[in-house]
Amino acid sequence: MIVAGIDVGGKNVHIVIARNGDIMAKAGAPSGINKAEAVEQLYDETLKKAGLKREDVSQVVATGSSGQRVAFAGGVIPDAAADARGVIRLIPSARTIIDVGAEEGRAIKISPEGKVLDFAINEKCAAGTGTFVDTMARALEIPIEEMSKISLQSTKSIPMNAQCAIFGESEVVSLIHQKTSRQDIARAVHDAIAGRVGSVARIVGIENDIVMIGGVARNDGFVESLKRELEMDIRVPENPDFVGALGAAAAAAAGITGEKVEARVVEKETIEEGTT
């Protein structure tokens, strides 16, 4: 049986076409403003890669923050469910999943069977998401791959005062002006995000094996910062940004077209009170 999993995220679309558990083809592209259109285009591209036509695919399941934009999907499952299904097939020893995408940071506790036991999400604040990384990379005027690389060269830990990406951008510009090395700044940025992601992870409880997925998992510098923050090892599967789509494909293969997951939404705690 040939199935497809389509993950429509805040920034990118990822598609996996699989047959009997093996990936036949996969592709990813920016979702842009017109997500529905981007999905149609990428799906046809992926089918072509696999040498298939639309009718060859028995079931399509979508996921992601804009999963419902996939008009031709047979069902939509929540990201947390897709992540759990995807990760457990790749790393059966996984118990905690940390998924940091463009606009959301998630932590999922799963059972040995890959069932979601607990799930916390930061979706209201850009700090602790890929957008934060993007913003700072722009302020440093370097691509993210470069930022990842140089952050690993830093030997100094500089605290970033700003939690917010907008304030952080000003702070980075100030640091550059104060002649702080780009390596140290890049590391400081990753440490800052790791702090926020870490606190989301601690809500569900951190248990080995910890697996990180999502686009930000490709950022080695960030993964190192997160390991330091959690004081634990983290495993990152190959193609971490495709795991959601892989999980959706797995759901399709299992005949699952809908799932409910309870989410604990992290609130923004930003208000200070006082009397003087």
Add this chain to the structure above:
Amino acid sequence: MVEAKKVEFWRWPETSWVNPDIDWKKGKFITAGIDVGSVSSQAVVMVDGELYAYSNTRTGYDSPESAWKCLNMALEKSDLTADNLDYCIGTGYGRVNVPMAQRAITEIACHARGANFMYGPEVRTVMDMGGQDCKAIRCDNRGAVMKFMMNDKCAAGTGRGMEVFADLIGVPVWEIGERSFQIEKEPPMISSTCAVFAKTEVVGLLQEGVPENDIIAAYCSAMAHRICELLNRLGIEEKFVITGGIAKNIGVVKRLEKEMGVTTVELTWYAPKMRDKGLPFETQIAGGIGAAVFGAAMLERGKAKSARKA
């Protein structure tokens, strides 16, 4: 060859002013308040408790440099120099790095005191939105702080949140308020509570063909709502006043008044003398005024010694 200058929609103009009716040489106490914020810096100079000069500038990368810049700009058109100051108080985010200050006082205390000076003793609640924060302060009739709440961690509901939006939509930040009312019907507010995500939402709306002014109205509405949440948490008591740059944005102020069911005090001096003379009412100098007033009070009560050098 004509080079196209990149328009910076967030860059509001820097200003300064000197009071033509005051001869500082005849004054007993000359005090200055220097408010160095993350985004803007103001210097206020008072002669015997009367407003003599002020400046409203953009903070640079360095607090001490910004402090000197705003003070020098305030005194540019005067023959008064920093050496003539009896006392100087620093406030704002960079208050510990104001080199010419004899003391630092918190921005919360200075804004309450400044609002009391600007708007009068009936003020009980002050909302100040600076570049990177938003404060709601309850005060008494002397401008002393009773309690406060502040957000200085999240750009939504701060000056930067508005600057970033103005830049994105390509409308000068000082025109935003007026444009927000050039609409047919009040649209729903921007739903993202994060200024960064709001940018994406705005881009989406622009692509959908939603008129610019409607988007501006939606953003002002969202910002007003954010402020209301803070104010409702604190609890407000009238008279309610607004200081800081946002006081000049009618798009946010009017919507805030509507949601709170409260009218804010008009942007004009409480003191009849100042009002009648038509002295400029710059809402961004409230912190600097408070600091300068504190300085004068301390000298008068003998709680501080003059640091005048010339």
